[in-house]
Amino acid sequence: MKKMINLLFEKFSGKVTKATGKPLAFIFALLIIIGWVVTGPIFHYSDTWQLVINTGTTIITFLMVFVIQQSQNKDTVALHLKLNELIAASSSASNRLVDVEDLSSEELETIKKFYVKLSELAKKENDIHSTHSVDEAKNIHHQKRIRHKR
Numbered sequence: 001m002k003k004m005i006n007l008l009f010e011k012f013s014g015k016v017t018k019a020t021g022k023p024l025a026f027i028f029a030l031l032i033i034i035g036w037v038v039t040g041p042i043f044h045y046s047d048t049w050q051l052v053i054n055t056g057t058t059i060i061t062f063l064m065v066f067v068i069q070q071s072q073n074k075d076t077v078a079l080h081l082k083l084n085e086l087i088a089a090s091s092s093a094s095n096r097l098v099d100v101e102d103l104s105s106e107e108l109e110t111i112k113k114f115y116v117k118l119s120e121l122a123k124k125e126n127d128i129h130s131t132h133s134v135d136e137a138k139n140i141h142h143q144k145r146i147r148h149k150r
Contacts, residue, residue: 013070020064 036053043049080101087093100111106137 009070010074013067016067017071035039107111 033053036049040049079098084098087095087097096111102106103111
């Protein structure tokens with residue numbers, strides 16, 4: 001039962017996230033606001049008139065937080081898996097970075113210091129072409145093709 005509910009919510013949140021991220025959804029929301037503003041004089045800008053938009057937007061915002069968070073969680077897991085695959089596939093990458101998101105803040109800070117130092121050393125070279133040249137790209141591509149053929 002729990003699995004079915006999760007699956008239904010996942011499908012629902014995916015569809016809602018895609019639909020609300022389109023320009024048409026924004027235009028629809030804008031039209032609702034314009035309609036509400038236009039009706040202000042009709043309802044004499046009453047407390048009830050203001051309460052309608054406040055309640056409506058609060059309810060929609062409250063529900064959208066959960067829908068968007070579900071989609072964000074799924075996207076984050078997918079991104080981590082893709083990055084983990086790249087790390088695992090690269091012979092020169094550190095496997096310590098696989099599932100790095102599960103490390104403590106202190107452990108992350110230690111790893112960050114390593115990359116900050118690496119960046120500082122690269123900046124001292126003052127020549128981006130020494131680390132990002134066309135020849136290097138061709139070389140890397142050639143090495144990958146050789147490995148892939150094996």
